[in-house]
Every structure is written in C-alpha cells, then in structure tokens.
Amino acid sequence: MSTKNINNKEPRITLVGAGPGDPELITMRGANALKTADVVLYDALVNDGVLDYANPDAIKVYVGKRSGEHSFGQEAINKLMVDYALNFGHVVRLKGGDPFVFGRGYEELDFAAGYSIPVTVVPGLSSSISVPGLQQIPVTHRGLSESFWVVTGTTASGQISNDLYEAARSKATVVVLMGLGKLKEIVKLFQNEGKGLLPVAAIQSGSTESEKLGIGLVDTIVEVVAEKGIQAPALLIFGEVVSLHPSFQPIKDFYQSLKEEI
Numbered sequence: 510m511s512t513k514n515i516n517n518k519e520p521r522i523t524l525v526g527a528g529p530g531d532p533e534l535i536t537m538r539g540a541n542a543l544k545t546a547d548v549v550l551y552d553a554l555v556n557d558g559v560l561d562y563a564n565p566d567a568i569k570v571y572v573g574k575r576s577g578e579h580s581f582g583q584e585a586i587n588k589l590m591v592d593y594a595l596n597f598g599h600v601v602r603l604k605g606g607d608p609f610v611f612g613r614g615y616e617e618l619d620f621a622a623g624y625s626i627p628v629t630v631v632p633g634l635s636s637s638i639s640v641p642g643l644q645q646i647p648v649t650h651r652g653l654s655e656s657f658w659v660v661t662g663t664t665a666s667g668q669i670s671n672d673l674y675e676a677a678r679s680k681a682t683v684v685v686l687m688g689l690g691k692l693k694e695i696v697k698l699f700q701n702e703g704k705g706l707l708p709v710a711a712i713q714s715g716s717t718e719s720e721k722l723g724i725g726l727v728d729t730i731v732e733v734v735a736e737k738g739i740q741a742p743a744l745l746i747f748g749e750v751v752s753l754h755p756s757f758q759p760i761k762d763f764y765q766s767l768k769e770e771i
Contacts, residue, residue, distance in 0.1 A: 521599050521600070521627050522617075522626055523630075524608040526607040526635075542629075544564055546563055546567045548570065548594075556717060587617055590620070594621070606633055606637075607632055608633065610637060640715030641712070646754050648682045648748075660673050676747075685744065689739070708724070708750075710722065711723040711745050
C-alpha cells in the first residue's frame with residue numbers, strides 16, 4: 510500500500526454507525542465526524558441523506574454489501590480503508606446501524622491496528638432495538654419479556670444460525686436480522702417448539718420512507734409478509750411484546766374467540 514499522504518495529514522479512521530436509516534437518527538458525534546472526513550466509505554444500508562452531513566469536498570466511495578450482490582468483499586474494504594487513510598488522512602467508515610452489531614466493525618478496527626492507524630468508534634442506533642421502538646414495540650416489557658436476543662438469520666455459510674434454535678426455546682423476545690430469506694425455516698423452528706400462536710412482526714426498511722410493517726403469528730407470518738410485499742432489508746421480531754402493537758388487537762381477539770370455541 511502507498512504511504513505517501515497527498516494532504517500531509519495524519520492517517521486516522523473513524524468507524525461510524527449511521528443508525529437504522531433515517532438521516533436524523535445518526536448521532537451528533539457521527540455527523541461531526543463526517544464533517545471532518547477526507548474520505549467516506551459507506552455501505553448499502555446507509556441512507557443517501559446521511560452523506561449530506563459529510564464535508565462536500567470529501568471523497569465518497571460506495572462499498573456496499575448485500576446478500577446476492579456483494580460489490581466488495583470484507584478484505585477489499587479493509588485494504589481500501591487503510592489505503593485511503595494513508596493517502597488522504599481522515600477516513601470515516603460509515604456503516605448502517607451500529608458498527609459492532611453484525612457490522613464487522615471490529616475486523617476493520619483490528620486490520621487498521623496492523624498499520625498503526627488510530628481508530629475511533631462512534632456507536633450508532635442498532636436497528637435491532639430502534640426499529641421495533643419506532644413502531645412502539647418494546648423489546649422488553651414487564652410481565653411479557655425479561656430479556657431479548659439479537660440473532661443473525663443467516664450465517665456466512667448461508668445456513669440458519671445455531672443460536673436461533675436456542676432462541677426459539679426461550680421466553681425472550683427474539684429479534685432476527687438478515688433472516689427474511691430464511692423465514693419459512695425460522696418459522697418452522699418456533700412451530701417445533703409449540704409456538705405457532707406467538708406474535709411476530711416483520712419490518713422492512715425501518716425508519717425510512719420505504720418502511721413496511723407486517724403483524725401476525727408464527728403460523729401466519731409467511732403469508733402476511735407475502736401479502737404486504739415485505740422485502741429485504743427487513744427484521745423479524747418474535748415475542749409477546751408484539752401483541753402490544755395496536756394492529757395486533759384484531760388478531761388477538763380472533764384467536765381468543767377461537768380458543769373459547771375449542
């Protein structure tokens with residue numbers, strides 16, 4: 510890698526969490542970091558409006574990664590990040606949500622450390638908590654849920670995470686990221702644990718203009734997602750806390766009456 514800095518600036522990197530999507534949900538510290546950036550490397554899940562906080566003269570490089578259409582591998586991103594820092598100065602590595610919640614932020618931090626480049630971390634609002642919250646669905650609630658799991662739906666090998674099997678057995682709220690493509694398989698896990706009537710929410714592009722919400726039960730959520738046209742990026746929430754959402758009430762009334770008839 511080149512070590513000649515054309516700006517005569519000390520190389521440094523800031524890992525910034527952009528939040529769930531809405532540009533107003535980035536932290537002030539994150540926005541301030543963007544204002545001083547010489548280069549911004551940003552992901553697919555970063556709303557274009559967030560880039561408006563950046564220095565107008567900053568070099569902006571899209572390094573998005575999405576399932577089935579990876580434009581950059583992680584190794585390539587690591588090398589770009591370091592190379593830009595050595596050549597231009599301050600690099601902001603801008604990632605959707607929080608850098609350390611399935612964002613591979615530590616891998617980037619560790620790679621930069623190998624070149625003695627100082628790294629600062631600016632946490633972001635993780636979609637796992639903020640997106641349910643924006644829909645007024647708490648991940649914990651007294652009497653309903655004492656804890657919550659945040660689990661990836663699909664591992665690097667393309668398989669369902671083993672943690673999902675354990676999560677399905679628990680009484681906790683289970684938030685699944687990157688799991689829409691495995692929805693039928695995930696639903697089966699909960700059904701195998703006798704949780705066919707557990708409330709479920711599916712939320713596409715939370716906090717943005719493209720947001721879509723589907724509310725149902727484990728037994729019905731596949732059909733609800735299809736009916737609502739919900740697509741990735743989306744997260745899934747399995748748990749009694751979903752019953753607190755206003756749109757769940759008709760479902761709740763229906764199943765209560767069904768149980769009474771039985």
